[in-house]
Every structure is written in C-alpha cells, then in structure tokens.
Amino acid sequence: MNFIAIIPARYASTRFPGKPLAMLGGKTVIQRVYEQTAGVIDDVYVATDDGR
Secondary structure (H helix, E strand, O other): OOOEEEEEEOOOOOOOOOHHHOEEOOEEHHHHHHHHHHOOOOEEEEEEOOOO
8 A cells, every 4th residue: 555645844834934944953844854754655745835
C-alpha cells in the first residue's frame, strides 16, 4: 500500500510569519520536515500559500 503526506506550510501565518523558510540548524524548517517525512512516506507534497 502506498501512502502520501501533505505538509501544510503557511508562509503568511499570524503567529510566526515565514516559519517554513526560517533556518534551524542550517536547514529551513520545511526542508527538515520534508526530509523526515520522506524517510517513511512514499509520496510527500508541500502545500503552501506562497510561491517562494
């Protein structure tokens, strides 16, 4: 069975605007989440409200 994951990455968040692109230990937050998810899920997609 194949599984997919959709990671919500809202750039215009009110509490922490730009959080998906914030650096954390040399990588962006969204990159860290994607890499961890891709290790256990077949297909990973990022849903965002910004084209950056």
